[in-house]
Amino acid sequence: MKTNKSYLLIAAVLIFLFSLTPTHAQTNGDIVDRLNKTLGVRLPAEFEAKVKEFAANDTIMRTRSATAFTEQFIIEQFKNDWGIDRQNQLLFMWSKIYGGVSKKKLYNWLDDDNKERSSDYKKTLKNIGEFYESYKKGFKEYMEQKSAEYDRQIAEARKQSAEAIKHTIENTKEGLKGLVKFYNIYKSKPQIVKASEIEQTKVHFNFFMDNCKKFNIDYKAILRKELGDEKKVKEMLKFYGIE
Secondary structure, three states, X not given: OHHHHHHHHHHHHHHHHHOOOOHHHOOOOOHXXXXXXXXXXXXXXXXXXXXXXXXXXXXOOOXXXXXXXXXXXXXXXXXXXXXXXXXXXXXXXXXXXXXXXXXXXXXXXXXXXXXXXXXXXXXXXXXXXXXXXXXXXXXXXXXXXXXXXXXXXXXXXXXXXXHHHHHHHHHHHHHXXXXXXXXXXXXXXXXXXOHHHHHHHHHHHHHHHHHHHHOOOOHHHHHHHHHOOHHHHHXXXXXXXXX
C-alpha cells in the first residue's frame, strides 16, 4: 500500500513538473495501436476502446513519460509466455495497469461469459500480481530518474542564466566607462565628434541605463569614480538626456 502511494505521488509530481504532451497527439498512433503492431496481438474488441480512452485521457497515463515506460515494459514482459492464450495475457496485463492507475476495473473474470478466458485468469493470478508489482517498482524508478534529469536541467538553466546576468552586468559597467571616455573626448574636442555619433551614444547610454535598473547597478557610483565628482556626473547625464 505504501509503495502504491509513493508511486502515485511521484507520478502526480512529474505530471505537474514536465507538463508533458498527450500521447494521442503522436502521428504514429497511440500506445494501443503501437503495441498491437509490435506484439502481433491485439486486445479483444470489447476492451480495446476502453484502454484507448484510458491511454488518451487518464491524468497519469496520457503523459509521454508514463506512456514510454508502459509501452516498453509491456513489450519486455510479453516475452514471458504465461502458458495461456496470448490475447488473454495482453488483456490481463492491461487490466492490471488500468485498475492500478485509474482505480477502475477493466476486466472482471466473475462477469466474463468467456469460460476459457476466465479460466486463464485464475491460472495466472500469480503472474498478474508479479507483473504489476514489477510495473510499480519500475515506474517509480523511471519517474525518479526523470525527476533527477529535470532537476539537473533546471540547475543547468539557472547556472547559465546566472552566468548570462553576470556577463550582462560586466558589459554594462564597461559600456558606461566607454561612454564616459566618449563624453570626455567631446568635452575636450567637440569639433571632432559628429552629431550622428552623439545620437548613437545616447541610444547606447539609454540601453545601459535600462540594464542598470533591471540589475540594480549603481551607475552613479561608476560615473563618479570615472569622472571624479558629482557635478561632472550631472553634466554627463544631462548630455545623454537622462537628467
